[in-house]
Structures are given as structure tokens and as C-alpha cells.
Amino acid sequence: MKTSPTRQQIINAADELFYAQGFGETSFADIAKAVSISRGNFYYHFRTKDEILNAVIEKRLSDRETLLRTWDEMSEDPASRVACFVRILIVNQTKIIAYGCPVGTLTTELAKLDHDAKHKANGIMALFRDWLTGQFRDLGCGAEAEAHALHVLGWSQGVATLAQTFKDEAYVAREVDQILAWVDRVSQKTRPS
Amino acid sequence: MKTSPTRQQIINAADELFYAQGFGETSFADIAKAVSISRGNFYYHFRTKDEILNAVIEKRLSDRETLLRTWDEMSEDPASRVACFVRILIVNQTKIIAYGCPVGTLTTELAKLDHDAKHKANGIMALFRDWLTGQFRDLGCGAEAEAHALHVLGWSQGVATLAQTFKDEAYVAREVDQILAWVDRVSQKTRPS
DNA sequence: GTCTATATAGTGATAGAC
């Protein structure tokens, strides 16, 4: 797992560019320019475009795993952990309004390209689903835990999509409040305090 | 508004291909091949790629306007009209699982490309929003009508996104039921029968 | 590790014959 500084720079730049422009529309030249290296040098670090896509997906997956672990350690209450997840719609609002959800837009694009890496990208969405499922299970939702997880995940994805289309911050705030209220309702149904 | 048969064929093929592969990844060669004409002939009908994108967006917009009008004429009850809208997630399930929502994925892609036509594409989403707003207004939701419209629209977009990612028909069915139940609740709150 | 040059294939787009 040796990562040279240049390699890491390339991954970071590609991550940003794939998010802002999409994978298909980002060329090696774009990435090389962002890192201020030549196209030729680029190929020393990554032989193919698929190779760098894979590296970007792995970085994103790893970043999200770290984030989820942080939330796991931050609170003992599953409901407030889920709330952390939902609130990324607010925290990352500016970028989401500009480019949508980094995970949702990538999975959508790779599915259309029918790219080999699409299953790997879907894995990030699955990570969210499984983590959320765990939280709802801890809340005592039992067999409904995964359905609840998908509900929150899908709802968030929809908010991200419309946020990008209509650039409406009030809408985002409203929906986030509604999701949080829904989580509270579920939480109080299973553990009436 | 003269539309030659070939021109119409091209628009239909481009519509399908833009949906299945995305706009950026669809070449003139792809479209020409689908219609069985030469690339050269293609340029007789459309001078630029933007021109055909515009034609496709206009077709999609027009198709949706027709669909909404059909629903308007089909029922007097705004709640069941909204139900028609939500149920397209079931009706078009196979394609949505394969390619996502034709409207949502196009707006997302054009936003990333920062393409001139992005506002035009957003207009289709706005058409849905405004039509839904009208239905909720007819339901007596007053000032909340547009918020309700965006709620249903965003929710549906999220379901489409996850449907494509996880290919889970049971999830789609479950969420559609939940949206319909939500609409019923809103409807009964304003007009308790 | 980084560069310049180059090979190869595909893209959007044009010209002109039929």
C-alpha cells in the first residue's frame, strides 16, 4: 500500500474532476493539468483510465468507511448516528447543489456506461445501506431494518438530485427536517422512552 | 413543424440511446447505425450534436406534457392523478432498473457537463413540479402545495436512483406504496370525507 | 520519475458526387 505523493495527488485530482465533470468527460489531460504533470508521466502512475477509476472508487469507499466509523464512535444512540448521515445533505450542500451526490451520480453514470467498475461503485452505496441497516437494527427495527435503511438512503438520493436541479436550499432544509422527524418517529415507536 | 420520417427516426433513436448510454457517450455513429443511415446523411438532418440534444429534450418535454394531460382528463380527483404519476415507477420499472429515470439522469449529466441545454432539460423536471403543485393546490394544500410537489418528485427520483443501483423490485413496490399512502394522508387531511 | 514525441482510433463536422 505504498502511495507516492504524486500518485496520491493524481487520485485526489481525479476524484474531484470525476465528481464535478463526470468520469466519461474527464480526460487524462484534465487530470494531468490539475496536478501539473505531463500526460506521459501520468502513465507511469496509472496505465489505463480504468485503473485510476478503480483507485478513485477505493479512495471514496475508504473515506466513507472512515466517516461512518467516526459517527459510530461519536455517539451511542443509533438515531443520532443516522441523523449525522442525513445531515451531510446540509454539510455538503454547496457541492451537492453544484454536482449532486458523489456516490449516486457515479453509480448512475457507470451503470449507463456499463463499465466494469460499476459493481465496485455500487459497493459504496451498499456500504451506506448496510451501515444504516445496522443502525435501525440497533434501534430494534428487526426485520424492517433494511427497508428503513433503503428508505432513508433513497430519500436522501432524491433530495440530492432535486437539489442539483433546482438549487433550492430551502427545499433541502425542509426535506432534511422531514427525514430526521421520520427517524425520530421510527425510533420512538420501537423504544418509547 | 414539418418532421420528415427520417428526422423523426433519428430523434427516437437518439432519445433511446441518450437514455441507455448517456448523452456524452453516445456518438453520431451510434445514432446513425441505429437508424441505418450514414454519418454523412445524418448531418443533413442535424448540423450539430447540440441540435439533436435539443430535439430530444423537446420530444421528451412534449411526451410528458401529453402524458400529464392524459391523466388530467382521466380523473377528476387530484389524489388519483398524483397516484398515476407515482405509479410510473412501477409501469416503467424494467427500464428504470436498467437506466434510471430518463429525466433525472439527463438533468444530472447535463449539469455536470455544464451544457447549454441543461436549463431546457431542467424544464422537464419543472413541468413535473408545476403539475404536481397544481394537483396539491386542487387538494387544498394552499401554500404547502409546491413543497408537497417537490417532496413527491424528489422521493420518486430517489427511488429511481436506488432501483438502478440495487435492481430491487420489492424495494420499488414498497416505496411506491409508501408514497401513495403519504398522498392519501395529505389528501384526507385537507378534505376529510 | 519525469519529460517529449508519436502511434492509433474515434470524434464532430464539411464537401461534393449521385
Added chain:
DNA sequence: GTCTATCACTATATAGAC
């Protein structure tokens, strides 16, 4: 209206000098 031939450009990718 449809075709073939062609142009200019950009893309991924490689070879080899430094």
C-alpha cells in the same frame, strides 16, 4: 435525401530520451 471521402481535433495509450 443519401452516400463516400475527407478534415481537424482529441482521446487513450506507448516508446524512448533524460
